[in-house]
Amino acid sequence: MLLSLAARRRVLFLGGKGGVGKTTVASAVALRAAREGRRALVVSTDPAHNLGHLWDQRVGDRITPLGDGAEGRLSGIEIDPDATTDRHLQDVTETLKRLMPEHLTGEVERHMELSRRSPGTHEAAVLERMTELVETGLRDHDLVVFDTAPSGHTARLMALPEVMTAWTDGLLHRRERSERLGAAMRGLDAGSTAPRDPLEERDQEIRSILLRRRDRLAALREVLVDAERTSFAIVLAAERLPVLETIALHEELERTGVDVGALVVNRRSPADRGEFLARRRAVEDEHLATLRRALPAVPCQEVPLGEEDVVGPAALERFAELL
Numbered sequence: 001m002l003l004s005l006a007a008r009r010r011v012l013f014l015g016g017k018g019g020v021g022k023t024t025v026a027s028a029v030a031l032r033a034a035r036e037g038r039r040a041l042v043v044s045t046d047p048a049h050n051l052g053h054l055w056d057q058r059v060g061d062r063i064t065p066l067g068d069g070a071e072g073r074l075s076g077i078e079i080d081p082d083a084t085t086d087r088h089l090q091d092v093t094e095t096l097k098r099l100m101p102e103h104l105t106g107e108v109e110r111h112m113e114l115s116r117r118s119p120g121t122h123e124a125a126v127l128e129r130m131t132e133l134v135e136t137g138l139r140d141h142d143l144v145v146f147d148t149a150p151s152g153h154t155a156r157l158m159a160l161p162e163v164m165t166a167w168t169d170g171l172l173h174r175r176e177r178s179e180r181l182g183a184a185m186r187g188l189d190a191g192s193t194a195p196r197d198p199l200e201e202r203d204q205e206i207r208s209i210l211l212r213r214r215d216r217l218a219a220l221r222e223v224l225v226d227a228e229r230t231s232f233a234i235v236l237a238a239e240r241l242p243v244l245e246t247i248a249l250h251e252e253l254e255r256t257g258v259d260v261g262a263l264v265v266n267r268r269s270p271a272d273r274g275e276f277l278a279r280r281r282a283v284e285d286e287h288l289a290t291l292r293r294a295l296p297a298v299p300c301q302e303v304p305l306g307e308e309d310v311v312g313p314a315a316l317e318r319f320a321e322l323l
């Protein structure tokens with residue numbers, strides 16, 4: 001079921017609590033897509049990456065073939081949040097230095113050093129990287145699978161393009177008003193675009209940076225909320241808290257406009273391997289009944305608990321058979 005969902009989409013997000021099997025499912029889906037002839041990319045956005053562990057190889061912050069690379073069709077990348085934040089802040093610092101008077105250079109640097117540790121900076125950097133990877137991913141690959149960080153963080157990240165677009169729009173609007181006012185005071189035509197003085201030139205540059213950013217975020221949001229291209233699958237264990245969190249995550253994603261295309265209930269206990277596991281399965285059944293009552297319209301897929309961990313390409317290939 002998950003494989004057929006992935007076959008009809010260009011971008012697939014895997015989300016859910018820690019340790020439920022997001023990376024395993026993301027890798028298995030991408031591997032299968034690549035074996036079937038699609039170019040697939042797995043992007044890990046979780047700072048505590050385990051893509052490399054699962055494939056038993058080094059991955060890192062560069063697009064790298066996974067396993068045998070499926071004839072060049074399967075690759076992965078682990079976004080490095082620190083390097084991403086550094087690069088992001090460096091870009092912003094350079095722009096600010098160019099736009100601010102020279103005697104404020106020291107001030108700009110101090111401010112950016114503080115920004116490194118301020119809330120939101122890390123998320124903004126990861127979002128920027130995600131935007132890039134959706135852009136290049138859709139250009140160079142047929143399927144981009146995002147293996148995301150545990151729930152709360154991801155739902156916030158998915159809502160961020162909308163929030164930041166609105167914020168940038170507000171900023172642009174205010175700038176436009178003050179520009180019009182400034183022009184009127186100087187007795188100039190407010191519609192004229194020819195730069196008149198360095199200050200005006202600087203204003204135009206700030207405007208165009210903000211506009212560029214708004215356009216990129218709007219493009220990302222367009223992809224995120226396009227149910228024809230993009231879907232979100234929530235991976236969970238059939239336990240009480242994961243079920244409740246899944247219902248909450250589903251609600252949050254729907255509110256953001258993201259389509260939840262599948263629930264993957266991983267590690268289902270077998271009914272025929274002794275009394276202990278049979279009882280466990282009966283408890284799981286109750287939790288799943290709660291899940292089905294709350295989200296009757298979302299397709300639900302169950303994956304049995306395996307005897308061993310899933311490590312390396314051969315095990316992933318077998319795991320994909322279950323999806």
Ligand SMILES: Nc1ncnc2c1ncn2[C@@H]1O[C@H](COP(=O)(O)OP(=O)(O)OP(=O)(O)O)[C@@H](O)[C@H]1O
Pocket residue numbers: 017018019020021022023024025046048050150266267268303304305306307308309310311
């Ligand atoms: N159905 C299964 N049967 C047995 N083991 C499984 C199954 N699914 C996943 N595992 C194992 O469970 C462990 C956690 O899986 P995985 O790393 O995919 O979870 P995750 O959600 O990505 O975790 P994290 O949130 O820490 O990134 C791995 O060792 C994996 O091999």
Ligand SMILES: [Mg+2]
Pocket residue numbers: 022023024046049050051147
């Ligand atoms: Mg993981």
